[in-house]
Amino acid sequence: MLNIAIVGPGLVGGALVEQLVAHAQSARFASLPIALVGLINSRKMAVSATPFAATDLAAWQSSLLGSSAQPADLTAFADTLATLPSPTAIVDCTSSDAIANLYPSWLSRGLHIVTPNKKAFSNELSLFREIQKLTQTGPSVFHEATVGAGLPVLSTLNDLIRTGDKIKTIEGIFSGTLSYLFNTFSAPGATQQFSECPDPRDDLNGMDVARKVTILGRVAGLDIGTDTLPVENIVPEALRSVASADEFMQRLPEFDAHFAQLNQDAIKEGAVLRYVGKVDVAGGQSSVKLAKYPLDHPFASLKGSDNIIAFTTERFPNPLIVQGAGAGAAVTAFGIFADLIKVAAQFDRSAKI
Numbered sequence: 001m002l003n004i005a006i007v008g009p010g011l012v013g014g015a016l017v018e019q020l021v022a023h024a025q026s027a028r029f030a031s032l033p034i035a036l037v038g039l040i041n042s043r044k045m046a047v048s049a050t051p052f053a054a055t056d057l058a059a060w061q062s063s064l065l066g067s068s069a070q071p072a073d074l075t076a077f078a079d080t081l082a083t084l085p086s087p088t089a090i091v092d093c094t095s096s097d098a099i100a101n102l103y104p105s106w107l108s109r110g111l112h113i114v115t116p117n118k119k120a121f122s123n124e125l126s127l128f129r130e131i132q133k134l135t136q137t138g139p140s141v142f143h144e145a146t147v148g149a150g151l152p153v154l155s156t157l158n159d160l161i162r163t164g165d166k167i168k169t170i171e172g173i174f175s176g177t178l179s180y181l182f183n184t185f186s187a188p189g190a191t192q193q194f195s196e197c198p199d200p201r202d203d204l205n206g207m208d209v210a211r212k213v214t215i216l217g218r219v220a221g222l223d224i225g226t227d228t229l230p231v232e233n234i235v236p237e238a239l240r241s242v243a244s245a246d247e248f249m250q251r252l253p254e255f256d257a258h259f260a261q262l263n264q265d266a267i268k269e270g271a272v273l274r275y276v277g278k279v280d281v282a283g284g285q286s287s288v289k290l291a292k293y294p295l296d297h298p299f300a301s302l303k304g305s306d307n308i309i310a311f312t313t314e315r316f317p318n319p320l321i322v323q324g325a326g327a328g329a330a331v332t333a334f335g336i337f338a339d340l341i342k343v344a345a346q347f348d349r350s351a352k353i
Contacts (some may be wrong), residue, residue, distance in 0.1 A: 005038025172309035
């Protein structure tokens, strides 16, 4: 049996609990050896030596983290989990730097980690290397959801590496927000102004994509980081210091002509604009930037807010492509759940579906 404990049960963590409950109620999968034994948010926590009852999980916010729950204490939480006799995994559903920095101590105490938190794998290279070293002979770390939510991006990359393929480039549209924005704004026949697209501030500076490119690059063997990766910030310089969302969106139309010109330049070349991250293992030119792609390119035909990632390797000179929803609570929770099954399968054959 694999015990799991969720740190930060918000949208994604809550969706994971719902999926675990639904899974346990399924006649086909009721025997899956995964048990939820801990929940902790910024205020309250619940942790138990035995699995939470199904009735408590159905209303976990009130029954487990309600007014009668213990005050949150992450140290005591981890201490309890480390004493459990069965294998235990902590699921970090936060985006916290401080919690990511705790991973080595958790691993040293025998706790497995599954997470969508990008920070441990894209902050200081020394932290990434320490985690790598600890997992060579100790507990497992799975973080599929750090790059493509539920898409099999890291698992595909790891399969390519483990089978001896040589990675040349990994190129993709990694932001659902920017995917939707440019699929709407820069498409044949599109008439929408750039400023009419949803508020894109958190993605236009490129740092979210840069973290995903850094993670992929490091897994592929490159010593790169968000501080060394060329990242194109496409927020107009005059708006970079604007804190208010309302003010930002009010002023964004001032720059519609700038983005329209970029789009027209692409159209003249029979192309569209896409904001793309690239890991260049062979050429050493990894980057995050706004680029032009011809209309017959897979990136040009992307729809909605989908992500798309293309692996070009020695065995796949015509890229191996992974495409689909790369954001959202349900698909991110799916990616976490799939990783948990991989951890559980190390200890119990019934987890090998």
